[in-house]
Amino acid sequence: MIERMLVANRGEIARRVQAACRARGISTAAVFSDPDAGARFVLEADVAVRLPGSSPAETYLRIDAVVAAALACGADAVHPGYGFLSENAAFARAVLAAGLTWVGPTPESIDAMGSKVAAKALVAAAGVPVLAELDPASVTEADLPILVKASAGGGGRGMREVHALAELEEAVAAAQREAASAFGDGTVFCEPLLRGARHVEVQLMADTHGTVWTLHERDCSLQRRHQKIVEESPSPGVDATTRTRLHAAARAAAGALGYVGAGTVELLLGDDGRLAFLEVNTRLQVEHPVTEAVHGIDLVGWQIAVAEGAVLPAEPPAAHGHAVEVRLYAEDPSQDWRPASGTLHRLHVPGVDTEFGVPPGAHGLRLDSGVVDGDEVGVHYDPMLAKLIAHGPDRASALRRLVTALRGAEIHGLTTNRGLLVGLLTHPAFTTGGVDTGWLDARDPATLVAGPARVDLAVLAAALVLAERGGSRRATPTGWRNLPSAPVRTTFTHGDDEHVVDHLLVHGRLQSAGDVDHAGVELVSLTPTGAVLAVDGVRHAFRVAVHGAQVEVDSPLGAVSLRWQDPLPEPRAVLAAGAMVAPMPGAVVRVSVTQGQLVAAGDEVLVLEAMKMEHRVLAPTAGTVASVAVAQGDQVAAGTVLAVVSADVPEDAAEPAEERA
Structure with missing residues (x-):
């Protein structure tokens, strides 16, 4: 029996594994880099060991340092999470050689799948359909389009599409750099780019006694640059015959490996029904919560149980309902997916039923996050803030629950992809189940973002609240005015747009409102944290949070992030033209x-x-x-x-x- 588990990872997945351990009475240990010293997963662990340095290569990718940390803190088992060393056979062997329990598949299975080139040959021999492998040095015009892929790792890193031979050399070099940085291995290969295909995968769970579960498939077709952002189970439109073929391919791959533990067989499903093997992820997947929801099981709990020698039931629990997961990233889709860093002032999602586990009822809303209010989001690691998972009796109800939660969430301090997620989940192409892996990359994400309905009202509410708080240097607390005065001017920027609001309150009534015509707008109530505005008799409540110069406005009309322009700014250096x-x-x-x-x-x-x-x-x-x-x-x-x-x-x-x- 495992007494203390060291989680060789960080962020959201570290908290997820810790939660599973706590539920089983297992003590937890964390390792952390210098930027993560104050992170939530470190604070929540029973013990923690510092890995000096900032980059993954200095810290979470150092096998010797992680194993030494496990021994130093008295851990008797190691869970690798996903990413970093989770699919590193040398790490698994080092853990076992140190006398620790490895919560994962055998090093031999990891070795077999560690090279995507060797993996394809192995599963092909077992009857799993595969795409042809291409040597980058021998690619010709006739082979195009192709996909350059990292042989180690995943998550979209080390992958580049090539549509012209002139692009090949730089695509290979860039993929090699990314793969070496993320996984410590810069080996890449090429394969044909299958157009119009969907990304479908089957969850495996196998024990040491010969029982293998193949669980309901997941659809991960909605991707940006080969990184998944929306996942769901079951896959829309997959019929019983196709599902049988998917499970057969997954079982064949598992049999070829003698697989033990949790893993995922990833495949492409062409619009003609053709199946093509992608890889076997010999680890837990980011999107495992949707499978947990539809089957009502704890995959991390079963990972731990299998590592302790437990026997799986002959059949997994039956699937029910539909689950959809979105990945909330600190990034700006309209700016070439530029990642964001800084302070996350607020992260609150209304209606969450549980965190890091299956909702207590038949259906519900789940949040798995690596960050909380006040955390700093740095630049050294993946920009994912959280995963939000909705489970309903059918796909439409799960999507509605998820969209409502995203729209109502308070996310302050960082630019995120929340607007894009709402736009995608409500797009007719997605709601009808018609997207493939190339659908999002073929579109300008800025055109898909669901923006706020009334920025002008949000700006007015922010100006009123700032004045009420005394936040504007020209604002006089409104309660002290008993005669008309000059309007209060407040200036904000929203994206590239500037908004100037001149407003005047007389005995609590709004008299004028600046550069936008607010005829028909009535101020119903005003506090230092919000305002209620009535527009032609319809009331709208705005919650306003002020974080220095950053002002966040949340309402049912949509979230608006503003920058308050100080009328008396401090002097600063002027950049040269260009x-x-x-x-x-x-x-x-x-x-x-x-x-x-x-x-x-x-x-x-x-x-x-x-x-x-x-x-x-x-x-x-x-x-x-x-x-x-x-x-x-x-x-x-x-x-x-x-x-x-x-x-x-x-x-x-x-x-x-x-x-x-």
Whole structure:
């Protein structure tokens, strides 16, 4: 019996495993990097051991340091979570060699699936359909389009689509860099890109006594850049015959491996019914809660039980209802999925029935999060904040519950993909079950974001609340006015837009309201935390939270994040015309221009790596590179000047290469 479990991971999955351990009376141990010293998963563990350093390579990917930490804190078992070392056979062997219990499949199974190239050959021999493997060095025009994939790891990292041979060399190099950074292995390979396919996977759970469960399939087709953001079970439109084929393929793969523990067989399902093997994830998946919901089981609990030698029942609990999960990321989909960092002031989702477990009733809403109010979200790790899972008697009810929860959530301090998630879950293509793996990447995400219905009302409510709080330097507390006075002016920015509100309250009544016509708007009530406005007789309640210059307005009309413009700002340095600044903290992995070079608008100037993904920084306008302020390998903070592109072009300057061509 396991007495103390070391969770060799961080964030949401560390908290998930800790919750399962606590439910079984198992003591928990955490390891943490320096940026994670105050993280929730560290504070909730019974004991914790520091791994000095910040990057994954220095900390969570160091086998020797993690095993030493387990021994130092008296752990007798290790759960790897997902990501990091979870699919590293050397880590599993090191844990076992140290006399500890490994909560996962055998090192031999991990080895067999650790190389996607070898894995495809193994399962193909067992009768599982696979796509042809292509050597990057021998790809021809006839092979296109193809997908470059990391042989180790997953989660969309180390993957690039190639539609022209001219793109291949850089796609391979970028995939190798990402894979090496995320998994410690830069090996990549290529395979045909199957268009119009859906991503469908089957959950495995197997014990050491020969029992293998294949649980209801999950559909993970709604992806951005090969990273899943919405998952559900069962897969819409999959009939009984296809489900039988999916389970048969999963059982064949499990049999070829002699599989033990939790794992997932991932496949592509073509619109013609064709199946093609992707990989076996020899670990727990991010999307495991949807399977837990429809089957009413605790997969992490079963992982622990199997590691202790338990026998699975002959058949798993029957599936019921429908579950949908979304991944809430700190990122801006409209800005090339730019990750966000900073303080998460507030994360509250109304109507949550449980965290890190199956809801107590037949159906419900679940939240799994690695962060809480006040936490700092850094740049070293994945930007996922939380997973929200709705389970209902059918797909429509689960989607409605999930959309309602997202719309009502209070998420303050960071830009997130919440608006995009709402837009996707309500899009006709998704609600009818018609999306494939390429659907989202083929669209501009900015056009899919569900924005607030009335920004103007939110801005007015924010201005009124700021004045009530005395937050504007020109605002006089409204309760002390007994005669008409000059209007109070408050200026906000919302995205790229500026909003100026001039309002005047006389005996508590709203007299004027600035740059937007608010005829027909009545102030019903006002407090330091909110306002109720009536529009043509219909009342709307606005909750207003002020975090320094950041003002967050939540209402049934939609969430609005504003920046209050101080009328008497502190002086600050003025950037040179054409200066390009770092949109986020990160590391410079490539500088693509030199001083004096002519560039066109949209040309790549450099590449930053942040949160384990690469982000291209592009020239905002055509001109000449006046200066380059950073070099490859530099660590930069958000707002750091990276380069300056002057709009002046010398008469004898050469044209950009692509224009010359």
